[in-house]
Amino acid sequence: MTIHLKIWRQKDRNTPGKLVDYTMDDVNPDMSFLEMLDWLNERLMNEGKEPIEFDHDCREGICGSCNLVLNGMAHGPHEATAVCQLHMRKYKDGDTIVVEPWRAKAFPMIKDLVVDRSAFDRIMTAGGYISINTGAPADANALPINKYDADLAFDYAACIGCGACVAACPNSSASLFTGAKISQLAHLPQGNPERKRRVVNMVDKMAEEGFGDCSNFAECEAVCPAEISITAIAEMRREYFNALSEIE
Amino acid sequence: MTAKNNGILESKIPEGSLQDKWDNHINNLRLVNPANKRKFTILVVGTGLAGASAAASLAELGYNVKAFTILDSPRRSHSIAAQGGINAAKNYPNDGDTIWRLFHDTIKGGDYRSREANVYRLAQVSNNIIDQCVAQGVPFAREYGGLLDNRSFGGAQVSRTFYARGQTGQQLLLGAYSAMMRQVSAGKIEIYPRREMLDLVKVDDKARGIVIRNLITGEIERYAGDAVLLCTGGYGNAYYLSTMAKNSNATAVWRCYKRGAQFGNPSFTQIHPTCIPVSGKYQSKLTLMSESLRNDGRVWVPKKKGDNRPPNEIPEEERDYYLERRYPSFGNLAPRDVSSRSAKYVCDEGRGVGKTGLAVYMDFQDAIERLGVDAIKAKYGNLFAMYEKITGENPYNVPMRIFPAVHFTMGGLWVDYNLSSTIPGLYVLGEANFADHGGNRLGASALMQGLADGYFVIPNTLSDYLAENLHAEKVSTDHEAFDKAEKETMDRINKLLNVDGKKTVLDFHRELGELMWDHVGMSRNKKDLEMVIRKITELREEFWKDVNIPGENNTLNKYLEYALRVADYMELGELMARDALDREESCGGHFREEHQTEDGEAVRDDENFSNVSCWEYKGDDKKPVKHVEDLNFEFVTPTQRSYK
Numbered sequence: 001m002t003i004h005l006k007i008w009r010q011k012d013r014n015t016p017g018k019l020v021d022y023t024m025d026d027v028n029p030d031m032s033f034l035e036m037l038d039w040l041n042e043r044l045m046n047e048g049k050e051p052i053e054f055d056h057d058c059r060e061g062i063c064g065s066c067n068l069v070l071n072g073m074a075h076g077p078h079e080a081t082a083v084c085q086l087h088m089r090k091y092k093d094g095d096t097i098v099v100e101p102w103r104a105k106a107f108p109m110i111k112d113l114v115v116d117r118s119a120f121d122r123i124m125t126a127g128g129y130i131s132i133n134t135g136a137p138a139d140a141n142a143l144p145i146n147k148y149d150a151d152l153a154f155d156y157a158a159c160i161g162c163g164a165c166v167a168a169c170p171n172s173s174a175s176l177f178t179g180a181k182i183s184q185l186a187h188l189p190q191g192n193p194e195r196k197r198r199v200v201n202m203v204d205k206m207a208e209e210g211f212g213d214c215s216n217f218a219e220c221e222a223v224c225p226a227e228i229s230i231t232a233i234a235e236m237r238r239e240y241f242n243a244l245s246e247i248e
Numbered sequence: 249m250t251a252k253n254n255g256i257l258e259s260k261i262p263e264g265s266l267q268d269k270w271d272n273h274i275n276n277l278r279l280v281n282p283a284n285k286r287k288f289t290i291l292v293v294g295t296g297l298a299g300a301s302a303a304a305s306l307a308e309l310g311y312n313v314k315a316f317t318i319l320d321s322p323r324r325s326h327s328i329a330a331q332g333g334i335n336a337a338k339n340y341p342n343d344g345d346t347i348w349r350l351f352h353d354t355i356k357g358g359d360y361r362s363r364e365a366n367v368y369r370l371a372q373v374s375n376n377i378i379d380q381c382v383a384q385g386v387p388f389a390r391e392y393g394g395l396l397d398n399r400s401f402g403g404a405q406v407s408r409t410f411y412a413r414g415q416t417g418q419q420l421l422l423g424a425y426s427a428m429m430r431q432v433s434a435g436k437i438e439i440y441p442r443r444e445m446l447d448l449v450k451v452d453d454k455a456r457g458i459v460i461r462n463l464i465t466g467e468i469e470r471y472a473g474d475a476v477l478l479c480t481g482g483y484g485n486a487y488y489l490s491t492m493a494k495n496s497n498a499t500a501v502w503r504c505y506k507r508g509a510q511f512g513n514p515s516f517t518q519i520h521p522t523c524i525p526v527s528g529k530y531q532s533k534l535t536l537m538s539e540s541l542r543n544d545g546r547v548w549v550p551k552k553k554g555d556n557r558p559p560n561e562i563p564e565e566e567r568d569y570y571l572e573r574r575y576p577s578f579g580n581l582a583p584r585d586v587s588s589r590s591a592k593y594v595c596d597e598g599r600g601v602g603k604t605g606l607a608v609y610m611d612f613q614d615a616i617e618r619l620g621v622d623a624i625k626a627k628y629g630n631l632f633a634m635y636e637k638i639t640g641e642n643p644y645n646v647p648m649r650i651f652p653a654v655h656f657t658m659g660g661l662w663v664d665y666n667l668s669s670t671i672p673g674l675y676v677l678g679e680a681n682f683a684d685h686g687g688n689r690l691g692a693s694a695l696m697q698g699l700a701d702g703y704f705v706i707p708n709t710l711s712d713y714l715a716e717n718l719h720a721e722k723v724s725t726d727h728e729a730f731d732k733a734e735k736e737t738m739d740r741i742n743k744l745l746n747v748d749g750k751k752t753v754l755d756f757h758r759e760l761g762e763l764m765w766d767h768v769g770m771s772r773n774k775k776d777l778e779m780v781i782r783k784i785t786e787l788r789e790e791f792w793k794d795v796n797i798p799g800e801n802n803t804l805n806k807y808l809e810y811a812l813r814v815a816d817y818m819e820l821g822e823l824m825a826r827d828a829l830d831r832e833e834s835c836g837g838h839f840r841e842e843h844q845t846e847d848g849e850a851v852r853d854d855e856n857f858s859n860v861s862c863w864e865y866k867g868d869d870k871k872p873v874k875h876v877e878d879l880n881f882e883f884v885t886p887t888q889r890s891y892k
């Protein structure tokens with residue numbers, strides 16, 4: 001099938017970028033979207049042109065590397081799917097797809113479709129952990145955790161750290177990402193001792209990194225490939241207010 | 249050429265009974281006092297399970313750690329993709345598991361080509377790993393009573409696998425990553441993302457630094473340290489298509505090999521039986537369907553050749569459940585090498601299914617009838633969804649189509665019991681070393697090994713080396729050894745950029761992959777291996793004359809990164825073939841057609857090959873030299889593996 005692509009090309013942070021048109025007339029419906037980009041890149045290289053840079057690694061929707069906005073949708077049209085798991089059979093012959101990177105102040109441009117998401121690592125550094133040294137913690141079954149809480153913690157822990165929530169948010173808020181980690185640890189007894197300090201530090205760090213506030217657009221939940229529920233944000237707020245009221 | 253073991257390959261296995269070896273060893277290792285730990289800088293290359301757990305644990309002890317990864321965040325490392333689970337000998341289900349059993353299954357599964365002492369230690373610390381991860385907040389699956397749940401995996405008759413839905417690797421890695429970020433916050437770890445190690449720097453024959461390419465600016469950076477820990481994962485991408493992540497590569501291990509670290513068992517590759525089959529030339533990687541599916545999925549092909557009826561129209565009596573037929577006691581849970589080879593045989597016979605004929609069915613109909621759709625969904629929901637996304641077929645209604653794919657490399661840099669390579673100060677952890685899986689890795693044991701190495705082994709063994717080097721002079725990055733290594737790296741990059749040929753890196757990688765898969769894959773023979781060594785040499789020559797690398801060195805340039813890796817695969821691929829040619833026996837994943845029984849089972853040769861083959865680099869225009877480490881079995885008696 002034939003697919004028309006308009007792809008964001010930008011040399012670096014300081015050079016303005018633009019959309020460039022490419023037409024692919026030998027797209028196989030079983031190809032993944034990224035395989036189509038590989039295919040295009042091979043063609044560009046054979047024509048002596050510079051290939052398009054994009055981030056990817058696992059190509060299975062779990063590492064969180066891939067980050068493309070397709071026709072305005074972070075990770076493309078398929079629900080609960082990272083863009084690396086999108087296959088061309090979802091499109092029709094002759095479709096046009098606009099391909100852009102995540103756009104957010106806190107994710108500076110590197111090149112073409114690649115941006116710098118290290119702000120996420122810094123939010124995690126602010127408290128996304130349980131303070132336990134390697135050594136001899138108690139037997140894993142010493143502390144039963146009811147299945148409901150364990151499953152809920154898992155639902156939040158499934159975040160792949162891709163940043164689609166930020167890209168989709170009109171405020172470029174990282175609340176879904178941050179809330180997911182806070183909620184995961186809040187539902188586990190192991191997370192309790194540092195619960196208050198954690199939420200305050202992580203939320204403050206998020207603001208400091210230049211992510212916006214959440215005003216409940218819920219665009220994040222709609223694009224999240226790991227189906228993180230927006231209740232993560234509600235839980236984060238509750239945790240934050242509880243922590244502040246007790247600290248004061 | 250085989251040289252006599254020149255004393256370098258001393259395994260340093262401690263004295264004592266199998267049960268006491270590790271404890272005795274810890275008691276004898278020298279320690280570094282807390283004030284002195286602060287004086288040491290450890291360079292950790294790679295931040296998957298092995299690297300992240302090592303970095304965190306060493307930083308907690310007080311060492312200064314610098315951690316490097318190719319990816320934009322340590323959390324994205326390939327370990328994240330592991331689905332099925334992690335083994336431990338907790339015996340929570342009370343089904344008779346013990347440390348001994350886990351040890352025995354692992355060493356037998358590895359077809360008696362690993363060290364008893366290493367494997368026993370692995371089984372011993374397996375329980376601590378689970379405790380550690382739970383304490384970090386890893387949400388393992390639990391039962392209604394609140395206790396941890398287990399399931400069974402290939403090659404074992406007990407349920408000892410801990411899991412977190414189909415995302416065990418993700419949850420374990422995020423646990424190790426969080427421990428690491430805690431140490432970043434404490435100022436003990438510095439993280440260097442988007443950095444690729446391109447060379448090792450040796451001073452006075454010890455590992456004292458690394459040369460790194462900054463993948464955003466193209467700049468070459470130098471880092472000096474007191475020890476280097478390579479945790480860079482496996483080299484399955486030498487086959488082009490594999491289940492490895494796209495950026496997984498062999499460059500760091502290969503560069504260390506070329507600096508003198510010996511390579512153990514390079515030909516030992518695991519081909520995983522249950523992956524989604526190839527669909528076309530554009531295919532960029534293969535996706536694994538977790539082996540845990542074999543608990544409920546029944547593997548079959550039609551009895552008749554070329555039977556192209558849809559699977560649901562093939563009646564029961566015309567189906568061949570070949571694993572259940574050939575291996576009645578393990579059935580669909582036969583180990584990976586056995587299952588993969590069996591799939592190849594039925595496809596070679598013309599009984600494969602799907603468009604290409606290179607696939608077999610894995611059918612859940614019976615399990616759905618027995619347990620109900622909901623139970624199957626709860627167990628495998630995300631795997632079924634993944635399958636449907638990729639193939640467009642719904643496995644609740646039609647059987648999955650699966651085929652073997654390259655998945656794991658048991659070979660890697662040779663290490664002793666302390667995880668030290670043959671270069672003092674260079675330690676190798678996780679999939680990058682050759683150590684614990686012998687000729688075949690059992691399911692759910694790589695996560696265990698990576699974390700055992702990082703959390704529990706290296707914090708003990710590294711101190712012994714550092715204590716010995718307490719008064720060694722610090723090396724600065726101005727040292728001439730750094731100048732030399734940097735210059736060689738730059739020369740290699742410039743040479744590549746200047747080839748200005750016509751074929752893309754992908755063309756070369758695909759060609760290499762095809763040679764490797766066809767001749768150094770599931771089944772190998774002398775004639776083909778000799779041929780493939782010649783062909784790889786030719787391909788390599790062509791690569792350096794005709795590859796086309798786009799763009800420049802001083803910006804993000806992924807095809808340049810890729811070309812450097814492919815250049816190394818072409819050298820490694822040859823070594824893999826050489827090792828396969830040299831090993832005149834069939835064992836584990838290494839199947840030599842010349843060495844099989846009448847009904848196609850592998851024949852091991854313990855008299856001549858109960859050893860590790862270790863290859864030493866002698867120069868680009870010279871053949872590598874083989875050394876051997878003999879494997880002595882004091883506690884178990886190697887038997888021919890039988891899963892019948």
Ligand SMILES: Cc1cc2nc3c(=O)[nH]c(=O)nc-3n(C[C@H](O)[C@H](O)[C@H](O)COP(=O)(O)OP(=O)(O)OC[C@H]3O[C@@H](n4cnc5c(N)ncnc54)[C@H](O)[C@@H]3O)c2cc1C
Pocket residue numbers: 293294295296297298299316317318319322325326327328329330331332333334416417443444445446479480481482491492493496497499500536655656677678679680691692693694695696698
């Ligand atoms: C799809 C899949 C499923 C699996 N499922 C299971 C399972 O269920 N159970 C199980 O036990 N095992 C499983 N395995 C195997 C297991 O996941 C791996 O063996 C293990 O995670 C490897 O961990 P590692 O830390 O050694 O390396 P990796 O996780 O591969 O990490 C390598 C790190 O090194 C970095 N790196 C590489 N080269 C360089 C360089 N030159 N410079 C700087 N950094 C570099 C990478 O960026 C990365 O950070 C699975 C493997 C695959 C492919």
Ligand code: SF4
Pocket residue numbers: 158159160161162163164165166176177180220223224225226227228
């Ligand atoms: S919350 Fe969802 S969208 Fe946001 S980083 Fe995590 S996985 Fe991505």
Ligand code: FES
Pocket residue numbers: 055056057058059060061062063064065066082083084085160
């Ligand atoms: S490439 Fe890993 S999530 Fe898309």
